[in-house]
Amino acid sequence: MDRIRNPFTPGAGVRPPLLVGRDTQLLDMSVAIQRMARGRFERSTLLTGLRGVGKTVLLNEFGRIAEQNGWRHEHLEVSDDTDIAKAIATLARRSLLEMSRTKRAAERAKRALGALRSFVKVHVPMSDGTTLTIDLDPRPGVADSGDLDVDLGGIFTELGETAADANTGLLYTIDELQYLDNHKFGALIVGLHRVSQIGLPLLVAGAGLPSLPGLAGEARSYAERLFAYSNVGSLDESDARRVLEESAASEGTRWHADALDELVARTEGYPYFLQEFGKQAWNVADGPEITRADVEIASTLAIEELDAGFFRARIDKTTNAERDYLRAMATLPGNPPYRSGDVAGALGKRTPQVGAVRDGLIKRGLLYAPRHGQLSFTVPMFEQFIHRSLT
Numbered sequence: 288m289d290r291i292r293n294p295f296t297p298g299a300g301v302r303p304p305l306l307v308g309r310d311t312q313l314l315d316m317s318v319a320i321q322r323m324a325r326g327r328f329e330r331s332t333l334l335t336g337l338r339g340v341g342k343t344v345l346l347n348e349f350g351r352i353a354e355q356n357g358w359r360h361e362h363l364e365v366s367d368d369t370d371i372a373k374a375i376a377t378l379a380r381r382s383l384l385e386m387s388r389t390k391r392a393a394e395r396a397k398r399a400l401g402a403l404r405s406f407v408k409v410h411v412p413m414s415d416g417t418t419l420t421i422d423l424d425p426r427p428g429v430a431d432s433g434d435l436d437v438d439l440g441g442i443f444t445e446l447g448e449t450a451a452d453a454n455t456g457l458l459y460t461i462d463e464l465q466y467l468d469n470h471k472f473g474a475l476i477v478g479l480h481r482v483s484q485i486g487l488p489l490l491v492a493g494a495g496l497p498s499l500p501g502l503a504g505e506a507r508s509y510a511e512r513l514f515a516y517s518n519v520g521s522l523d524e525s526d527a528r529r530v531l532e533e534s535a536a537s538e539g540t541r542w543h544a545d546a547l548d549e550l551v552a553r554t555e556g557y558p559y560f561l562q563e564f565g566k567q568a569w570n571v572a573d574g575p576e577i578t579r580a581d582v583e584i585a586s587t588l589a590i591e592e593l594d595a596g597f598f599r600a601r602i603d604k605t606t607n608a609e610r611d612y613l614r615a616m617a618t619l620p621g622n623p624p625y626r627s628g629d630v631a632g633a634l635g636k637r638t639p640q641v642g643a644v645r646d647g648l649i650k651r652g653l654l655y656a657p658r659h660g661q662l663s664f665t666v667p668m669f670e671q672f673i674h675r676s677l678t
């Protein structure tokens with residue numbers, strides 16, 4: 288069928304034509320924003336889930352909801368070398384400069400920018416601060432104590448107060464949060480804790496791998512109270528069907544019943560896989576109906592595509608020792624989670640001897656520990672990939 292009209296959208300953070308199965312999260316965000324606009328307390332949101340389930344798509348949707356409610360939205364994607372002070376200062380500067388152009392909050396925004404200038408002086412190394420110039424007098428004493436927790440709290444408070452004066456609110460979405468180390472994550476949490484106590488319209492929505500709640504808990508014990516955790520998973524069978532059926536229907540095409548069953552089964556309802564398999568099946572089919580035979584051919588193509596991109600990208604930078612570890616894990620009997628002791632055993636080693644390798648894989652975001660001493664893959668169907676490509 289006509290590739291130009293293909294409705295499927297495999298890709299990182301690409302908005303699907305139909306966002307299925309996420310009504311609860313969308314409604315919760317909408318309610319939270321409207322409550323905060325009335326000065327009520329609401330917890331920030333942390334989305335957790337495996338690779339390719341639609342976390343980034345949801346964060347983008349949250350941004351849209353915020354803007355529909357007259358709020359401002361900024362997005363940050365963390366990597367393992369993110370300097371959190373600089374990153375937050377960059378977002379804050381952008382928000383404040385925008386608000387300084389409004390009549391209502393121009394003066395308040397300028398004072399906040401002065402505080403931000405002092406913050407930058409203390410927390411962002413000179414060589415790094417070049418993109419953060421602020422042409423206003425510094426305002427000492429608000430966010431320049433040198434203690435990052437306290438000073439982030441100071442900046443968030445300035446932001447929240449300015450937004451309240453400007454009769455708006457601020458939503459910051461932060462993606463890939465698992466890459467922040469405990470210290471930085473802790474500082475962020477404590478900073479947020481301060482604004483959340485005083486009912487200012489500033490909300491953070493974060494997303495990350497399933498290791499996130501554990502990290503947050505370690506970072507600060509009251510993270511539990513500060514965040515509403517929401518698990519983003521694969522779609523259930525009827526939602527998975529809807530994605531395939533309604534996407535195809537939007538371009539005047541339908542699935543043969545067998546073809547649909549087969550794709551739902553093969554993708555296990557994982558959004559990324561639904562999009563990739565759906566795309567290939569569409570391209571293969573002559574139409575107007577997509578048949579079981581089309582799905583057979585498409586599946587081979589989809590797997591090739593995933594192997595070369597979605598899966599391959601995850602292991603590109605791994606070391607030989609890390610690949611050995613992944614291979615050993617994938618060849619253990621049974622299903623994940625596996626015991627880290629058993630993985631070590633399969634490698635002919637003792638747990639402490641391969642601890643650094645395991646930690647490296649967790650840091651890279653390939654594995655997570657659902658419980659102490661246990662390990663799972665963060666990428667759905669990763670074991671099959673390892674069997675296809677690494678053994």
Ligand SMILES: Nc1ncnc2c1ncn2[C@@H]1O[C@H](COP(=O)(O)OP(=O)(O)OP(=O)(O)O)[C@@H](O)[C@H]1O
Nearest residue numbers: 297298299300303307338339340341342343344558
């Ligand atoms: N609710 C949904 N219904 C249908 N398709 C979806 C849904 N959510 C996401 N997708 C599709 O799934 C794919 C992955 O989405 P996204 O990049 O947001 O996942 P992610 O969880 O952020 O993954 P990663 O952890 O790798 O960053 C995209 O192609 C997107 O179009």
Ligand SMILES: [Mg+2]
Nearest residue numbers: 300342343462
């Ligand atoms: Mg993402």
